[in-house]
Amino acid sequence: MKACGIIVEYNPFHNGHAYHVKESKEKSKADCMIAVMSGHFLQRGEPAIIDKWHRTKAALQSGVDLVIELPYIFAVQHSDYFSKGAVLSLNALQVDSICFGSENGAITPFLEAYQNLNERLEDYESSLREGLDQGLSYPDAARLANETIGISVEAFDFAAPNNILGYSYVKQIKSYASAIEPLTIKRIESNYHDTHVSGRMASATSIRKELLANREVTEHASLALPQSTVDELNTYYNESKVWHDWESYFNLLHYKIMTTPTEELKHIHGMDEGLEYRLKQTIRSSTSFFDFMHRLKTKRYTWTRLQRLCTHLLTGLTKQQASLHLESEYIPYVRLLGMNQTGQAYLNRRKKDIETPIIAQPQQLTSTLLDAEERATAAYFSPLPPVQRIKHLKKEYGPPVRIH
Amino acid sequence: MKACGIIVEYNPFHNGHAYHVKESKEKSKADCMIAVMSGHFLQRGEPAIIDKWHRTKAALQSGVDLVIELPYIFAVQHSDYFSKGAVLSLNALQVDSICFGSENGAITPFLEAYQNLNERLEDYESSLREGLDQGLSYPDAARLANETIGISVEAFDFAAPNNILGYSYVKQIKSYASAIEPLTIKRIESNYHDTHVSGRMASATSIRKELLANREVTEHASLALPQSTVDELNTYYNESKVWHDWESYFNLLHYKIMTTPTEELKHIHGMDEGLEYRLKQTIRSSTSFFDFMHRLKTKRYTWTRLQRLCTHLLTGLTKQQASLHLESEYIPYVRLLGMNQTGQAYLNRRKKDIETPIIAQPQQLTSTLLDAEERATAAYFSPLPPVQRIKHLKKEYGPPVRIH
Structure with a gap:
């Protein structure tokens, strides 16, 4: 039984994500699609529009077989730490491949860029430090460091957010999980930073903007979303009285x-x-x-x-x-957010070979990583009215989502 | 120029308080009435219904000449620390007397009780410790300790909150400010714990309850309040959109x-x-x-x-x-919240003899006592909408209230 890992936020799950799951499954020839998903706060330092449970359910209804949680400490970090947490988590579950979206859908430029980095790591690192010391932002300093070692913007567009992440995934796979095959598919979504929903393929940013401005799933926004996402967005709003920003x-x-x-x-x-x-x-x-x-x-x-x-x-x-945790090379646990029967079958089959503890509820383990998760969840639900807050906080200690 | 100190919360200033000021002034033959008032949080651990500035203004319009702040660290404490902070503050301003309300208006029982305590301090303290160790609450342990040294409930009703405080004032005056004459007047307000406003004399508790339930100054509540308090309550509500609970x-x-x-x-x-x-x-x-x-x-x-x-x-x-600060025997500053011309004249006359720094704004001094004040103020105004919050937070660094 082959598994393919994908690294996601699903904020919220849209048609572009469904395409990513479908294409990745084809490309990887996997039987089981495993998503490592950020919880309540996302890479760019934002609260997710709806909680992780409703986002998990939407994902399971649109082609994902198993959803695990990217721990908060890794989820809200620049691309290198974010990728490290994600790759370590998927590696713990022994996925055969990781498939990510990129601008042109070819893996070779990523592998060559990594090869180049590996050979000139010292130059890269000293240039990065220098850039940071000179007051450059991390992305700018990293881009400059890449240019120093011969990965030019022309050869490899580091300005495209998906390329930055993809490159980071490859780097982490090669460093910590060399048994995993890196794969990429070409993105067909509209641009990451687009601010308007246009048609069936729209960026998560533009969808959120539309949802938050209207406080309802407009017809326009629903064009870009699977029905299951529309349902989960509405259910969460009815249950909690808020979408988060x-x-x-x-x-x-x-x-x-x-x-x-x-x-x-x-x-x-x-x-x-x-x-x-x-x-x-x-x-x-x-x-x-x-x-x-x-x-x-x-x-x-x-x-x-x-x-x-x-x-x-x-x-x-x-x-x-x-x-x-960020500097560690192992991850203390893998936490299940949800699964269907395929996901469950995969876990049953591999269980005996997996060394990392797999937990369904945070109370099964003691870890400072889980303490941080607990605090993140408490903060996330703080804007809810008390009765709704209590109900949602309880879910943190409940079972994962299961669909059949 | 003689000054009489009073120890107050004014939450809010009502007719009983106006009577206390007037009677204390007559009894003490003072030219200047100085109130040491709790700021944004009160002795029983509650937020004041309106901020300290509007409460100060109401006090100045009803017979008080000078209002100084009881620092937060002393204000939200059991009676012994509360009294200590208040007495040290008034002593720093060299008041000639302190006048408090009591159940029967005679000072002798308080003085005798203190005399008794002083002679049997060790017995008192060991009994207090024992009571606390046995799991009694502080008030219960203190009452038991008082009984141990011969101050019985029959002789001196420790169940009356005003008597507890009054006794505490006397104890602190005798311990740290022996130049001050303790005075007392008989209370005519209705009972401290009364929950319904009844007529012109009502407890602050019952008035707050009526105000908070109706979100307006009802005709009924205004019977028990000077017009200046009604005005300040309304002004604060219009400015901030809340009364605090x-x-x-x-x-x-x-x-x-x-x-x-x-x-x-x-x-x-x-x-x-x-x-x-x-x-x-x-x-x-x-x-x-x-x-x-x-x-x-x-x-x-x-x-x-x-x-x-x-x-x-x-x-x-x-x-x-x-x-x-609680264990210290001196107070690092006296902060002015407001004054009229009499209050200003008193300060001018005594200024050269007063050793404790008198500050009008917290930025005039560095003290952990002021840091705590700043945090208390920030927390207090947190429920306000952002624009109103900004405006009110600024007042913390502005000048004291002045009326003519």
Whole structure:
């Protein structure tokens, strides 16, 4: 029984994702599609529009057989750590391949780029450090470092977010999971950063924008979504009275920054170079999360970096807690979010060979990774009215989603 | 120029308070009435219904000449620490007397009770410790200790909240401020714990209940309030869109408890005997602050003690920060909240003899006491909509209230 891993956020699951699952399954000739999915907060430092359980259900109804959780500590990180967590998780489940979307659908440029990096790792790393020291953002410094070792923007477009991630996946597979075959398919979605829904293929960003602006699944948005996603979006809204965006957390963030002493803010993961003073100063006069970010942003402190920092502030992730796991080469557990019968069959078949503990509920294991998950979930559901909040918090300790 | 000090919360300022000011002024023959007032959180661990600035203005319009702030760290404490902070503050301003309300208006029983205590301090303290060790609440242990040294409930009603406080004032005056003359007047307000407004004299508790239930100053409530208080209540509501009660902080408290690791909760002032586990366990399933407190409360953990703990949780006051000041015998500053011309004249006349720094704005001094104040203010205004919040937070760094 062959398995193919995919690395996803599904925020929310749309037609482009369905295409990715279908094409990846064909390309990999896998019997079982395993998605490692971010939980309640996403790579760019944003809350997911609906919770992980409803997103899992939508995925299982659209071709995914097994959904596991990318732990919070890895999920809200730049591409290298994000990929590391995802690849380690899929490797723990012994997938045969990992298939990701890319701009032109060929794996060779990724492998060549990695080969190149491997041969000139020292040059890459010293250039990266230099760029960061000069005040470049991480993406800019990484791009410059890549150019230094001969991977030019012309040969390999590092500006395309999917290429950055794809390259990162290949790098992590080669470093930590060499038994896995990296595969790629050509993306057919509209551009990642598109802000308007257009037709059946639209970016998750544009879909979220439309959903949040209208507080309902418009006909327009539903064009780009499988029916199961439409159902899950509606169900979650009815159950919880919210779809999540950063503005719903602004008062909590304000409270957190204002009532935490600077010397404690310093310990938050991502709080570098005295940013804590800048945060304290700026939040005082900010009228919204958007306003806050807008004032905070500079060339050096990118929007995404600052959003991640705000997420870690909200969930109280410290530097110490993060580095413990980010620098490790193994993952302490794999957590099941949901499965269908194929997913279950795969687990049954491989169970005896898998060394990493597979858990269905967080109370089955003690890990600082799970503590961080618990805090992230508590923070995520904070904007809900109390009765709905209690109900949703309980799910964190309940069984995974099962569909037949 | 003689000054009389009074120790107040004014939550809100009502006719009983106006009577207290007037009678105290007559009894003390003072030219200047100085009130040391709690800021945004009160002795029983509750947010004040309106902010300290509007409460100050109402007081200045009803006979008080100068209002100074009882620092947060002293304000939200049991009677001994509360009194200590208040007496030290008034002593710093060299008041000639302190006048408080009591059940029968005679000072002698208080002085005799203190005399007795002083002679049998060791017995008192060992009995107090024993009671606490046996699991009694502080008020119960203190009452028992008083009985041990011969101050019986019959001779001196310790069940009356005003007597507990009055006795505490006398004790602190005699211990730290022996130049001050303790005075008392008979209370004419209705009972402290009355829950219904009845006529011109009503308890602050019953007035708040009526205000919060109706979200307007009812005709009924206004009977018990000077017009200036009615005006300030309305002004604050128009400016901020809220009157404060614990329910407006429930989501913040929930967030704080759920996202703070147990080992950090342990450091909060008042978190004793593993209460942090009980809090974490209970908050999960509580639908409101009232529900939370109701589940949390036991014979040992009184409502008031738990409310104070919740306040310290909300403002992040640690054991270390608190004990530094609570155990000290001097107060690092006196902060002015407001004054009229008489108050200003008093300060001008005494200025050269006063050793404690008098500050009009917190930025004039560096003190951990002011840091705690700042956090308390930030937490207090958290339920306001962002634009209103910004405006109110600015006042913390603005000038004191002045009326002519």
